[in-house]
Amino acid sequence: MQTDVLIVGAGPVGLTLAIALGQHGVRATLVEQKAAPQFLPKMERCNARTMEIFRRMGLAEKVRAAGLDASVPMDVYIVLAMNEPPLLHLPYPSVAESREEIRQCHDGTMPLEPYQLVSQYTLEPLLKAEAESLPSITVRYACEFLSLEQDEAGVTATIRSAGGATEELRAAYLVGCDGGGSAVRRQLGIRLRGEGDILRLRQALYCCDRLFDMVPIGDGPGKGRHYHVADDKATFLIMQDSTRHWTLHATVERDADMAAQFEKTVAVPVDYDMLYVGEWKQNLLLADHYQRGRVLLAGDAVHLVIPTGGLGMNSGVGDAIDLAWKLAATLAGWAGPNLLASYEAERRQVGDRNVGASRYASLGRRKWRAQYRPDIRDDTPAGRAARESLVRVADVEQRKSNEMIGAELGYRYVASPIVWEEPGGPEHLFREYQPTTWPGARLPHVWLDDGTALHDRIGGGYTLLKLGGTEADASGLAKAFAELGAPFSVLTIDDERPREVYGHDLILTRPDLHVVWRGNRPPDDPRHVAAVVTGHRHWAE
Numbered sequence: 001m002q003t004d005v006l007i008v009g010a011g012p013v014g015l016t017l018a019i020a021l022g023q024h025g026v027r028a029t030l031v032e033q034k035a036a037p038q039f040l041p042k043m044e045r046c047n048a049r050t051m052e053i054f055r056r057m058g059l060a061e062k063v064r065a066a067g068l069d070a071s072v073p074m075d076v077y078i079v080l081a082m083n084e085p086p087l088l089h090l091p092y093p094s095v096a097e098s099r100e101e102i103r104q105c106h107d108g109t110m111p112l113e114p115y116q117l118v119s120q121y122t123l124e125p126l127l128k129a130e131a132e133s134l135p136s137i138t139v140r141y142a143c144e145f146l147s148l149e150q151d152e153a154g155v156t157a158t159i160r161s162a163g164g165a166t167e168e169l170r171a172a173y174l175v176g177c178d179g180g181g182s183a184v185r186r187q188l189g190i191r192l193r194g195e196g197d198i199l200r201l202r203q204a205l206y207c208c209d210r211l212f213d214m215v216p217i218g219d220g221p222g223k224g225r226h227y228h229v230a231d232d233k234a235t236f237l238i239m240q241d242s243t244r245h246w247t248l249h250a251t252v253e254r255d256a257d258m259a260a261q262f263e264k265t266v267a268v269p270v271d272y273d274m275l276y277v278g279e280w281k282q283n284l285l286l287a288d289h290y291q292r293g294r295v296l297l298a299g300d301a302v303h304l305v306i307p308t309g310g311l312g313m314n315s316g317v318g319d320a321i322d323l324a325w326k327l328a329a330t331l332a333g334w335a336g337p338n339l340l341a342s343y344e345a346e347r348r349q350v351g352d353r354n355v356g357a358s359r360y361a362s363l364g365r366r367k368w369r370a371q372y373r374p375d376i377r378d379d380t381p382a383g384r385a386a387r388e389s390l391v392r393v394a395d396v397e398q399r400k401s402n403e404m405i406g407a408e409l410g411y412r413y414v415a416s417p418i419v420w421e422e423p424g425g426p427e428h429l430f431r432e433y434q435p436t437t438w439p440g441a442r443l444p445h446v447w448l449d450d451g452t453a454l455h456d457r458i459g460g461g462y463t464l465l466k467l468g469g470t471e472a473d474a475s476g477l478a479k480a481f482a483e484l485g486a487p488f489s490v491l492t493i494d495d496e497r498p499r500e501v502y503g504h505d506l507i508l509t510r511p512d513l514h515v516v517w518r519g520n521r522p523p524d525d526p527r528h529v530a531a532v533v534t535g536h537r538h539w540a541e
């Protein structure tokens with residue numbers, strides 16, 4: 001085998017997977033068709049869960065240092081133009097303000113890390129450098145995946161490097177992180193289902209040194225993240241992480257129209273350079289499968305959402321982190337067959353829910369935009385009525401895009417083959433997050449009495465949390481995991497708060513901090529529990 005895992009595609013998902021595998025000591029090669037990361041606008045917001053994941057990977061502070069300053073607010077505005085009073089102002093806290101809220105929150109309802117605004121063109125080079133620094137990871141740009149064949153023992157991929165020469169690479173597993181047009185997915189004959197090509201928009205990237213400092217312009221809106229223009233072109237101005245770069249989306253006819261659209265939106269003369277214009281399509285699509293044999297798929301290769309709600313890359317980072325420890329465990333030899341198979345069972349349901357959340361948010365945006373009338377600017381009863389009606393609808397509907405805490409933190413792996421199932425469980429809500437330790441859920445964040453986070457005390461294997469002063473004997477579980485060769489440790493926490501929030505004396509978590517079992521006394525059959533959560537047996541067997 002030339003490598004253990006061959007990753008196709010160095011977008012944010014492939015790069016995150018490479019780093020996570022490298023941190024597990026897995027040998028992996030990442031191939032990317034582009035010669036280098038590109039300065040093209042795409043995502044700009046890592047959500048709170050992604051930042052928690054980056055914290056566990058030791059990346060959160062680096063990402064914050066490269067991203068938007070912590071003091072800048074995330075306010076969202078609906079405007080007629082940037083120099084006129086906003087029609088609607090939805091205030092959202094800066095990272096610094098969010099951190100303070102989180103510091104004071106002790107009931108498990110908030111994430112350990114706030115979101116971070118960081119443009120994809122800033123994040124990708126950072127992740128690339130990180131992947132390249134890991135001894136077991138090989139990163140090859142200007143290297144295109146062409147085809148694959150798989151057999152019982154591995155996958156052989158044909159790739160073409162910059163000079164045009166083709167070569168074969170043999171790996172135990174291949175992961176397609178090659179985006180919406182995924183050649184890997186097409187080779188496997190896996191279909192995307194749902195709604196494709198819903199709307200086409202143009203997107204442009206501008207460098208405008210003075211705009212951020214000029215805001216507010218006259219009595220226009222204040223500093224913020226998003227400025228939606230109430231027009232019939234779906235115009236939408238977004239501040240990027242440097243505050244010197246801005247993107248604008250609009251349904252205009254021609255690339256050249258994007259200059260006039262920017263000027264119309266800003267509404268006062270400014271010097272700027274239009275660095276890029278391109279067309280993109282809105283899709284709501286989900287792949288039928290995430291795995292076939294030794295080939296797996298992650299990120300946009302298996303789910304395409306409308307960026308409304310910011311669940312694109314963020315869902316893909318969740319895929320990468322779920323897959324990394326399962327591949328590492330399988331290659332290390334202690335995983336049962338259900339462990340890797342659980343990747344599709346767990347992550348496809350999240351992909352499905354996030355496509356639904358994105359649909360819900362984008363329908364909200366469509367609803368308020370449908371209130372636009374050509375006379376919306378007029379100082380007439382009809383003009384005033386149009387403005388009032390748009391604001392009334394937008395005040396409800398626009399929030400759907402910006403308040404998705406349930407989709408971000410509240411996902412729970414239902415009926416996973418590697419979770420000790422408790423039938424029932426709380427409903428998934430896109431807009432609300434209720435902390436829970438129901439098996440399959442992310443362990444809620446709680447502060448310990450000394451001000452440190454419980455999450456930070458949990459290591460990289462399976463961890464039994466002993467809470468509330470329980471005297472329960474953990475030796476049965478310790479022995480059962482040891483027999484399987486799986487990493488296991490016990491963490492005793494006497495502070496009262498974790499016991500209150502988690503609701504049980506004993507919580508068993510896995511490497512990605514999802515709960516796999518809970519109880520108030522040790523399991524009757526610890527061997528059975530250990531065998532299920534490591535993928536050797538089904539809980540109902």
Ligand SMILES: Cc1cc2nc3c(=O)[nH]c(=O)nc-3n(C[C@H](O)[C@H](O)[C@H](O)COP(=O)(O)OP(=O)(O)OC[C@H]3O[C@@H](n4cnc5c(N)ncnc54)[C@H](O)[C@@H]3O)c2cc1C
Pocket residue numbers: 008009010011012013014031032033034041042043044045046120143144145146177178179180182183203280298299300301307310311312313314315316
């Ligand atoms: C306008 C816009 C705004 C967005 N905003 C957000 C946001 O705020 N938050 C969010 O979470 N998401 C957002 N998204 C979505 C986000 O950009 C994508 O979900 C994310 O880029 C997906 O990452 P990925 O790594 O799966 O795929 P990609 O980023 O598409 O990366 C795939 C990589 O694979 C490479 N590749 C493809 N084929 C091959 C091949 N044959 N051989 C080798 N390499 C190959 C490509 O060159 C590419 O580098 C936005 C998207 C758009 C368009």
